[in-house]
């Protein structure tokens with residue numbers, strides 16, 4: 593008995609492969625790859641982000657030096673940082689294009705409303721990643737961009753000042769701000785992202801990919817399909 | 823299997839499905855390697871970096887007590903990663919005649935604690951009761967080797983110089 597068979601008997605891994613990777617989809621086009629492209633860049637961000645955390649430290653007196661060290665001293669540091677840096681922009685662009693694709697093709701309609709809603713959360717999470725990550729190098733651009741970006745919060749009626757204090761961890765940008773942005777960037781948001789992406793992909797697989805609008809008939813829902821083949 | 827057969831009658835020919843399957847795996851392996859190799863280099867990078875070892879003045883030969891290992895401490899500037907800091911180096915210098923000297927590290931050869939001279943007549947490591955004689959040879963306890971001897975020079979002003987570790 594081969595290892596694959598041994599494992600399959602205990603885990604049903606072949607079914608997982610069949611349902612997740614070898615699932616049937618309608619004849620579509622390149623626009624339908626945008627979600628997968630986003631997923632790919634997300635994995636890139638996770639891998640390179642973990643690598644950056646090996647050297648980066650989130651304190652005002654060393655944050656910039658540690659980034660400079662990664663960029664100029666560590667072997668391939670420029671590559672890892674570059675991939676994370678440009679990957680961040682790529683991810684925002686791809687999420688946007690993916691969403692536009694869903695709008696144009698009307699793929700948000702029944703029964704995919706919840707997929708759309710989890711998608712909205714993913715958009716917010718992606719933007720939050722960009723916002724919190726931008727501060728981490730603690731250079732002039734980061735400092736002032738975050739000063740301006742957090743200042744908006746203060747304009748909220750009544751509770752503005754209080755909210756600004758929460759976001760910055762005080763009235764001004766400080767060591768506290770950097771530490772909490774780091775915590776949100778590397779713990780809160782990744783946890784949220786992985787949770788919501790899991791639900792998003794579960795729904796994509798469960799409901800099947802929508803037919804392009806120029807095709808009349810929806811493909812059968814997965815439940816129907818299993819009944820039909822049984 | 824049945825899909826492959828339906829798509830392609832001749833089993834010797836590469837089916838479209840199989841071609842895609844292999845291409846995806848090849849591209850995946852390529853991406854894995856182009857990420858994996860730099861990642862390993864990135865992680866082991868600090869171990870590959872050479873520390874420039876300058877010369878350090880330990881002290882004057884006249885400061886060494888005859889017959890007793892004398893501890894010299896020097897503070898050097900060192901950059902570790904992105905932090906510039908001062909670290910203390912400590913060495914025993916031993917002489918019996920004021921002419922021939924031995925310089926040895928005070929780092930215990932067992933598990934790296936700092937040793938010191940005990941008035942009872944031996945170099946003592948407090949971590950696991952390691953004991954060394956005046957020359958750094960092990961007398962008792964777990965240390966497996968004598969204290970590490972260090973190469974040194976004595977210049978024209980009778981200053982003991984060692985290489986930065």
Ligand code: HEM
Nearest residue numbers: 624626627628630631691699707708711712714715801802
């Ligand atoms: C981290 C961000 C995201 C990832 C990784 C992601 C991933 C995916 C993937 C892999 C698919 C299946 C293939 C495709 O249709 O492209 C998909 C489908 C879908 N996504 Fe996203 N997505 C993200 C953000 C969004 C956003 C911002 C929205 C809209 C607000 C959205 C709404 C949808 C919908 C409605 C579908 C179903 C499309 C269909 O069945 O044709 N997603 N997503």
Ligand code: FES
Nearest residue numbers: 930932933947952
């Ligand atoms: S470290 Fe010195 S005796 Fe163990």
